[in-house]
Amino acid sequence: MSESDSKQLRRILAHVTRDEFVGRTPELARLVSHPATTSQARGLLVLLAPLAGVSELLRQAYDELFNRRSEIVPIYFQVERSYATAVSASIEFLNTFVRQYIAFQRNAPSLCEASLTLSDLVKLAPATDYDWIADLVAAYNQLRFSDDSKALVRFCLSAPQRVPPQNGRPFVMIDGVELAAYLNTDVQLGSEMIKTFNRSHLPYALAGLRRQVFEAVHRAGTDFETLDVLRLDRLKEEEATRLVEIAARRQKVALSEETGDLLAEQFEGSPLFITAFLQAARERNSTPTTYLACQQLYVDDLMGGHLNRHFSSLLEDIAAEPEVRRTLIRILYESAIAGKRRTPFETWRKLLNAETPALQRVLAQLHMHELINWDGTSVEAGGGPAVWLDYLKIRFRLDVANDPRATVVADAIADALKRAPHTMTHRYKRSANLNLRELLSRFDCQVVPEMLFDYADFAASYRGAEVEEIVRGLDSESKHLRLPQVFHTATCSSFIANLDQFRDKERCIVAHAFEGGTYTSTNQVVWLVAELESKLEADRRLTEAWLDSLTLSAIHSGFNRTRIWLIAREGFSLEACELLKQRKAFASSRQQFELLAARIKEWEPPKVASKPDDFELVLPMGDDNEVLAAGIVEQIARRLDFRPEAINQIKTAIVEACINASEHSFSPDRKIYQRFRLESDKLVITISSRGVVPSNLQAQSTEQGAEIGQVNETSEERRGWGLKLIKTLMDEVEFERVDEGTSLRMTKYLRRGSS
Amino acid sequence: MGESTGASVRSHCIGTTAVVYASDYLNKLTGEKIERECRKQLDCGCRALVIDFSDTELVNSIGISILLGIIDIAERNGARVIFSDLNTQTIELFQVLGLTRHVILARDEQEALTALTSFTMQSSTVGH
Numbered sequence: 001m002s003e004s005d006s007k008q009l010r011r012i013l014a015h016v017t018r019d020e021f022v023g024r025t026p027e028l029a030r031l032v033s034h035p036a037t038t039s040q041a042r043g044l045l046v047l048l049a050p051l052a053g054v055s056e057l058l059r060q061a062y063d064e065l066f067n068r069r070s071e072i073v074p075i076y077f078q079v080e081r082s083y084a085t086a087v088s089a090s091i092e093f094l095n096t097f098v099r100q101y102i103a104f105q106r107n108a109p110s111l112c113e114a115s116l117t118l119s120d121l122v123k124l125a126p127a128t129d130y131d132w133i134a135d136l137v138a139a140y141n142q143l144r145f146s147d148d149s150k151a152l153v154r155f156c157l158s159a160p161q162r163v164p165p166q167n168g169r170p171f172v173m174i175d176g177v178e179l180a181a182y183l184n185t186d187v188q189l190g191s192e193m194i195k196t197f198n199r200s201h202l203p204y205a206l207a208g209l210r211r212q213v214f215e216a217v218h219r220a221g222t223d224f225e226t227l228d229v230l231r232l233d234r235l236k237e238e239e240a241t242r243l244v245e246i247a248a249r250r251q252k253v254a255l256s257e258e259t260g261d262l263l264a265e266q267f268e269g270s271p272l273f274i275t276a277f278l279q280a281a282r283e284r285n286s287t288p289t290t291y292l293a294c295q296q297l298y299v300d301d302l303m304g305g306h307l308n309r310h311f312s313s314l315l316e317d318i319a320a321e322p323e324v325r326r327t328l329i330r331i332l333y334e335s336a337i338a339g340k341r342r343t344p345f346e347t348w349r350k351l352l353n354a355e356t357p358a359l360q361r362v363l364a365q366l367h368m369h370e371l372i373n374w375d376g377t378s379v380e381a382g383g384g385p386a387v388w389l390d391y392l393k394i395r396f397r398l399d400v401a402n403d404p405r406a407t408v409v410a411d412a413i414a415d416a417l418k419r420a421p422h423t424m425t426h427r428y429k430r431s432a433n434l435n436l437r438e439l440l441s442r443f444d445c446q447v448v449p450e451m452l453f454d455y456a457d458f459a460a461s462y463r464g465a466e467v468e469e470i471v472r473g474l475d476s477e478s479k480h481l482r483l484p485q486v487f488h489t490a491t492c493s494s495f496i497a498n499l500d501q502f503r504d505k506e507r508c509i510v511a512h513a514f515e516g517g518t519y520t521s522t523n524q525v526v527w528l529v530a531e532l533e534s535k536l537e538a539d540r541r542l543t544e545a546w547l548d549s550l551t552l553s554a555i556h557s558g559f560n561r562t563r564i565w566l567i568a569r570e571g572f573s574l575e576a577c578e579l580l581k582q583r584k585a586f587a588s589s590r591q592q593f594e595l596l597a598a599r600i601k602e603w604e605p606p607k608v609a610s611k612p613d614d615f616e617l618v619l620p621m622g623d624d625n626e627v628l629a630a631g632i633v634e635q636i637a638r639r640l641d642f643r644p645e646a647i648n649q650i651k652t653a654i655v656e657a658c659i660n661a662s663e664h665s666f667s668p669d670r671k672i673y674q675r676f677r678l679e680s681d682k683l684v685i686t687i688s689s690r691g692v693v694p695s696n697l698q699a700q701s702t703e704q705g706a707e708i709g710q711v712n713e714t715s716e717e718r719r720g721w722g723l724k725l726i727k728t729l730m731d732e733v734e735f736e737r738v739d740e741g742t743s744l745r746m747t748k749y750l751r752r753g754s755s
Numbered sequence: 756m757g758e759s760t761g762a763s764v765r766s767h768c769i770g771t772t773a774v775v776y777a778s779d780y781l782n783k784l785t786g787e788k789i790e791r792e793c794r795k796q797l798d799c800g801c802r803a804l805v806i807d808f809s810d811t812e813l814v815n816s817i818g819i820s821i822l823l824g825i826i827d828i829a830e831r832n833g834a835r836v837i838f839s840d841l842n843t844q845t846i847e848l849f850q851v852l853g854l855t856r857h858v859i860l861a862r863d864e865q866e867a868l869t870a871l872t873s874f875t876m877q878s879s880t881v882g883h
Contacts, residue, residue, distance in 0.1 A: 599877055627813060648844035655815050721816040721852065728851050
């Protein structure tokens, strides 16, 4: 949407203008395009991480679709806690649907949130819709007093299906963040929504807490193939900062840059918390331009303001009885200070003195909000956002420990003030961090210069050199390292709790991987990677401490094969390098890390999507079909003016590659997939087949061409010539990593002029 | 000259020399047919094999390995082997795989036969 379009957009349900809506541009585009991209009923599940915020996203989508005036009729419905029962919620949905439908057809946005009964709405219905709306309301009036709650719920939810196709296509967007509150009702609202909307011929979107939505989908027994998924994670750092800035401006609350950053960090980017805080600032005429003013206001709001009401309502929904709630607070708080530990369900049952079904409902709700992890048998508590933990502590001290209120308030402010500088240090360090985790997660069998992992060698060759010279030097390096394929990363502290005490989490990462992309026990490896804090070259003492720490962590965690990689901004001293060599650990400076990151980010896996100079061919194995492939590649190669000798080499190579694929793959479909890509200076050919990955593939891929053509070689040895021949005839040959079968990529460069 | 087409492999004999004609694509199947024909000729008393590649456009590594096998067999039987009428690309391929170290290449069948004749005369002279 252009800037001018954005400015002209009527604001109907959205709380902020499009310019003020921060951080969800791709998600908004996806949501808005969903109804148009599918002619069949297809649900879009919008899975929300806690604190991510979704209501405004749906409202913005509503406004955009309303303003487009196309055949898509947007319907936005927010499930509220106050509806109390699934029946009430469904009746509200019916009213909302009819109201918004009429508002759209009459192009009267003011009707969207008008307080009108169904009877009023019938009178407002346009002529082309009068009959079916009147019938709908009449049918509702007959059904509403029946005892069958489920039938009434389904009737209300299926109202959009009554719209005649020529009158438009409703796109229902359900804001189901509060759906968890309906877990205890006789009719499962979330599941009924999914079932009903899925059965319709209409697109829909259901947004809610990710655990809740998944639960609802499973209960509804819905086929996941009919559903698309959009995941909403927390706002990124820059987006959160911008949100604070915009929200503060809108609320006319003065902030300093420092407190703006603090709020973004402290509230973890949560639109809910940020808005609640700024609202409190406005109501109290507060000017949180210092850490002191911020934290005083924060604690004040946590004690009895919007933040307090948010969490109190949540706890009241989860545990209606005050005594149960009190015990729950105690258990949750004590778990939080003890660190995340698993407790059996039975222990919870005894502590809460609750019957199993009631406790299950409590735990399910806590689990939905990701305040605990419950797998059906044990509970891991102590999680949740920092704001929640502060609230919990306050509630514990007031309700369980019966501490004087004044003491609780003073201590809470003191804690928040003491924590604030550490919060910001963590944020600034994170910005300066190398982002180890992101880079490690991109390791996928790329081949990189080995020197990027050897500080001593790198320093000897390139210390003081210009970047261009270093890059050229690395490009011509002959020693390479094939990175493993990383399939999981986590902070070291996720494995070893005590590391958390003195380590910056994101600077110490454990990456689980397979070498060569081959999934066997022997190829499995764990990389332990740490970024050392050292202003100068890391000395031996520091290096040794880290090596010992990571080695012990590896043993403790039961990792069999490991690789330690240390990174220090300025590299390592000579003594440290000697030690690293003895311990066979990798070591890099920041510069090496950045060079590696640049290489990895440039590397893109081969794309399957065709481009104009991409040719694809599928041939059955056998019947000398490799000759066909050779003929086709000859024609393709002629387009690039390859010399005849080169064309023959290419033909021979493709014949060998096809035979290789046929002989080694145990292919289930007996097909060879070929892709030819013409570039200005080369022809890239990929020959693939499904089936078994040959066990010696890695060796074949990396071994140099050997002497071949010996008379006294055995016939079996001679039969292995195919790959060697390909390597001789083509300029670059590589086995691509695939999940099954083989994929061989061969490249022939065009040499213009003389041979 | 005795000519035979042993299961689609053309061949003919000139004295104690058998000329066997390779097909347009030398692969496992056609290579084995040539090998069979060569064995047959050697069993019949041939002292030299000329394999004519005038029709051959494409050769794969299995075919080449079979040719090396033929050279083995011929050596064991005290027979000579000459390849004739190879195109440039096939020569290059044979060179890459080292085949040309073990076999003489002749421009055509006539040249191959002439070469064999001169070998025979040299052998006779030496033995004197």
